[in-house]
Amino acid sequence: MSKHSIVVLISGFGSNLQALIDASKLPTANFEISLVVSNKKSAYGLERAAQNGIPTFAQSLKTFKDEGKTRVDFDVALAKEILARSQPKLIVLAGWMHILSPEFLSFFPGKVINLHPALPGQFDGAHAIERAFEAFKKGEIKNTGIMVHRVIPEVDRGEVILKQEIPILDSDTLEALEERIHSHEHQLIVAGTIEALKAL
Structure with missing residues (x-):
């Protein structure tokens, strides 16, 4: 089976990236990771890759701003750098903490997906x-x-590919809830990536 890039x-930290790396090694996987990009040079996920x-x-927004450039300048340069290094079938945001502009998305129409720890229409954005x-x-x-x-x-308003409800328990602390959500994320990001590729 040929694998999509x-x-x-x-x-x-890159724990969801690790889930994708592990899944990509399975014979049943329909994808391989051709490039990992970070907007923070210190991100541990780069080490995992x-x-x-x-x-x-790694490319820092701060570097662009220090040079008097804009977020859009950063996004366009980022998109061009990705295309110079890879021709991806799909871009997967796995804990990417930067809102991508329409200018970035125009380079990859319909080919960018995101994992978000909330249900559709609830708690869009950070935290x-x-x-x-x-x-x-x-x-x-x-x-x-x-x-x-x-x-x-x-x-966080794009077409939903997969979703999963997660109960909040009376006994939960915030840390316990975060841990439970993250454990489910690792499965959903892999399944969502596979589904998104099938639809392309």
Whole structure:
């Protein structure tokens, strides 16, 4: 079975990247990771990639801003650098903490997906788990969830590829809830990547 090339964008520890790396080695996988990109040079996920022989690239928004350039300048340069190094069938955002502009997305129309730790229409944007936990404590919700969705200019509003509800327990601390969500994320990001590739 031929495998599709994917590029994974990260900003930190890279546990979801590790799930993708592990899955890509299975005979049943329909993808291989051709490049890992980070907007932070210190991201441990870059080390994970290097340990598995995957090329890496880091580019900092701060460097662009220090040169008087804009976020859009950063995004366009990033997109061009990705295309210079790889021709990905799909780009997977796995803990990528930077909102991508329409200019970036125009280079990869319909080919960027994101993992977000909330259900569709709930807790868009940053700190989704913390906000869900606060809403639970106020009695506003009983569960939260995770989703893999296509990326559009509106944050966390793209077409949902896969989603999964996750209960919040009365005994939960924020840390316990985060741990449970992350354990499910590792499965959903792999399944979502496989599904998104099938649809392309």
